[in-house]
Amino acid sequence: KNEVEQSPQNLTAQxxxxxxxxxxxxxxxxxxxxxxxxxxxxxVSLFMLSxxxxxxxxxxxxxxxxxxxxxxxxxxxxxxxxxxxxxxxRSPTNYGGATNKLIFGTGTLLAVQP
Amino acid sequence: xxxxIQNPRYQVTQFGKPVTLSCSQTLNHNVMxxxxxxxxxxxxxxxxxxxxxxxxxxDTPDNFQSRRPNTSFCFLDIRSPGxxxxxxxxxxxxxxxxxxxxxxxxxxxxRLTVT
Numbered sequence: 001k002n003e004v005e006q007s008p009q010n011l012t013a014q015x016x017x018x019x020x021x022x023x024x025x026x027x028x029x030x031x032x033x034x035x036x037x038x039x040x041x042x043x044v045s046l047f048m049l050s051x052x053x054x055x056x057x058x059x060x061x062x063x064x065x066x067x068x069x070x071x072x073x074x075x076x077x078x079x080x081x082x083x084x085x086x087x088x089x090r091s092p093t094n095y096g097g098a099t100n101k102l103i104f105g106t107g108t109l110l111a112v113q114p
Numbered sequence: 115x116x117x118x119i120q121n122p123r124y125q126v127t128q129f130g131k132p133v134t135l136s137c138s139q140t141l142n143h144n145v146m147x148x149x150x151x152x153x154x155x156x157x158x159x160x161x162x163x164x165x166x167x168x169x170x171x172x173d174t175p176d177n178f179q180s181r182r183p184n185t186s187f188c189f190l191d192i193r194s195p196g197x198x199x200x201x202x203x204x205x206x207x208x209x210x211x212x213x214x215x216x217x218x219x220x221x222x223x224x225r226l227t228v229t
Contacts, residue, residue, distance in 0.1 A: 033217070042120075042222035043157070043204060086156065100145065100208045100216060104156035 003027050004105040006087050012111045019074040021108045023087030034061050034072045035086040077112045084109050117141050118221035120205050126227045127195050135190040135224045137205030145211050146188040149204040157204055164211050200228045
């Protein structure tokens with residue numbers, strides 16, 4: 001079982017819809033990242049959070065440390081949001097205290113249709 | 115403003131022919147990472163440098179080597195590429211290794227094709 005699980009693996013939405021992508025993890029963490037990767041492209045960091053909620057434009061990320069769960073929300077989705085969204089955590093327990101190493105989820109492929 | 119730069123973006127090499135991928139950074143970060151990402155899979159950490167200290171992940175094949183001649187540059191050398199080494203190779207940096215305050219910054223990646 002992966003230490004970082006994402007759901008759904010694939011998601012198709014219509015333009016304008018509200019989208020939620022979920023991430024659950026089973027290890028102790030110091031921080032959680034949400035990353036975006038367009039097909040064939042590099043990775044862009046969207047959020048880094050260790051508690052509460054962050055908002056950037058139409059994107060909102062929340063984390064519940066007690067439940068070991070995070071969500072990424074996209075409001076008023078647009079076809080340019082189509083990408084793979086990756087949840088990654090920093091786990092000092094897995095890396096001997098090296099808190100900046102990441103454990104990645106397998107990603108959620110989002111397709112937003114016009 | 116490019117902060118983590120990878121060259122080339124696309125690289126084609128022949129089976130068994132050594133290839134070098136390049137990463138440079140303008141952030142003056144202490145840590146540089148190399149990841150391998152195969153199609154539809156999560157990135158897999160190959161190794162990282164903390165300053166000049168090289169740290170290999172336990173399951174990284176010997177075929178993969180790295181050099182960091184200075185703070186700004188880091189190279190990934192694949193000594194004898196096999197068909198299974200075809201992947202996206204991602205370089206990332208962070209200011210430190212043991213503080214949760216610092217993010218990792220990723221480059222655009224180099225897509226390697228082995229023919």
